[in-house]
Amino acid sequence: MTVANEKALREILAFYQEAGVDAAVGDTPVDRLAEREPAPPAPAPAPPSRPAVAATPVRTLLPQDLANNKGPAPPSPDAAIMAAREAARTAADLDELRAILDRFEGCALRATASQLVFGRGNPQSRVMFVGEAPGYEEDKSGLPFVGRSGHLLDRMMAAIGLDESNAYVANIVPWRPPGNRTPTPQESAICLPFITRQIELTSANILVCLGGPSAQTLLNIREGITKSRGRWHPFQAGSREVRALATFHPAFLLRSPLQKRLAWRDFLALKKALAT
Numbered sequence: 001m002t003v004a005n006e007k008a009l010r011e012i013l014a015f016y017q018e019a020g021v022d023a024a025v026g027d028t029p030v031d032r033l034a035e036r037e038p039a040p041p042a043p044a045p046a047p048p049s050r051p052a053v054a055a056t057p058v059r060t061l062l063p064q065d066l067a068n069n070k071g072p073a074p075p076s077p078d079a080a081i082m083a084a085r086e087a088a089r090t091a092a093d094l095d096e097l098r099a100i101l102d103r104f105e106g107c108a109l110r111a112t113a114s115q116l117v118f119g120r121g122n123p124q125s126r127v128m129f130v131g132e133a134p135g136y137e138e139d140k141s142g143l144p145f146v147g148r149s150g151h152l153l154d155r156m157m158a159a160i161g162l163d164e165s166n167a168y169v170a171n172i173v174p175w176r177p178p179g180n181r182t183p184t185p186q187e188s189a190i191c192l193p194f195i196t197r198q199i200e201l202t203s204a205n206i207l208v209c210l211g212g213p214s215a216q217t218l219l220n221i222r223e224g225i226t227k228s229r230g231r232w233h234p235f236q237a238g239s240r241e242v243r244a245l246a247t248f249h250p251a252f253l254l255r256s257p258l259q260k261r262l263a264w265r266d267f268l269a270l271k272k273a274l275a276t
Helices: 003-018 064-069 077-089 095-105 137-139 148-159 185-200 212-218 252-255 257-274
Strands: 118-121 127-131 168-171 206-210 232-237 240-247
Touching: 095 148, 095 185, 127 185, 127 212, 137 148, 148 252, 148 257, 168 206, 168 212, 185 212, 185 232, 206 212, 206 257, 212 232, 212 240, 240 257, 252 257
Parallel strands: 127 168, 127 206, 206 240
Antiparallel strands: 118 168, 232 240
């Protein structure tokens, strides 16, 4: 090694020492810029051995196994609507329609309600009132409109000379929704064939839709009840066309008593129609 090279080497070592480098990484130099093939991955450790498990024998299904089975999954909404249409079409009278509804399993509300709420009053009368769904009192009694809103409806009917002897009352959905919530459009669509057939099997020539959900489902209108109330609409009940009137639901009137004046106008229009 020449004196110049030795001097340069000492200067480099002094620079490294000042920079904090005080130990060599290896005895041989390594070219960090040269490409090297990656080292092969280390083999994975062998999984621990497990004790042998005896095969489980196949057991023949017993009757109690079938009894504990939850059964097939509920039908899709479209299938439930089609099944409702087919079932409702076969009902020859209201008693048969009620029996069909008792057996119908296409609406999930049937599983959460206490019982079916079908109708009350005289199905041979000229006027039929249709609400949206039963509440708590209706679910207990099995009759529509017997709670607070039902008592208000009875008073409104009595003011124009109507009662159970000359009016008939029912709901779009015959099972109480949990928590008295409004029925979903899907639930209403599944139950629509049954209430339509129920209207057809009565003698009503005037239909009163109580509340927005009832009017929207039966009359296929998209306006809110405030705009659609008080107007007459045609409704096809089988082979006959009836006149339909939309008005506020009694439950809404209990919450908004100032709207009773508008509902009273609707009932006066109903009274006039019944007089002709």
